[in-house]
Amino acid sequence: NAGVTQTPKFRVLKTGQSMTLLCAQDMNHEYMYWYRQDPGMGLRLIHYSVGEGTTAKGEVPDGYNVSRLKKQNFLLGLESAAPSQTSVYFCASSYDANTEGIFGEGSRLTVL
């Protein structure tokens, strides 16, 4: 039972490049979330999903897109990376709306 797995763990991009972060959970959770963590600011919600085929905006959605084509996967995309998107990205999932989230180990992204 792997829990929440994020790939890749590390990535360096040049400004303007695109990439996709994959979050996979094997716990049959309905809800999935993408957060970013920046120094001195805690974690901030980017986008989330309340079930397969659904997505919604969080606190800081600009510059990101997401998709939830399969229940177990939640993808976070950067179409044109900017240095301001240098951050550590965390995915989380929860069984339902009243269960605490389980987080992945994080993906460190650097945009040069």
Added chain:
Amino acid sequence: DQQVKQNSPSLSVQEGRISILNCDYTNSMFDYFLWYKKYPAEGPTFLISISSIKDKNEDGRFTVFLNKSAKHLSLHIVPSQPGDSAVYFCAASFSGNTGKLIFGQGTTLQVKP
């Protein structure tokens, strides 16, 4: 505008003593509060939570207190152990989507042997 604030970036305590981590919030509509613990290079892990209908919740060495009138909550760890050294995040949410969290900035706790 930071809706959840942890004003102490760091805290150092001696092993065996009490650790008290504080958190303030501004939105009175929050009705569910959580504490997460994070070790370096790992994701946050859920520690303890409290609903706004309660003023205290206890789980082993960890107790969370909620003062709604002051919009303040605190996490008490008694006794503190070196393995408790980590970053502690306070978070708030609305019941009905407890994974959609507003986090504080975090407090780094160091427990000295």
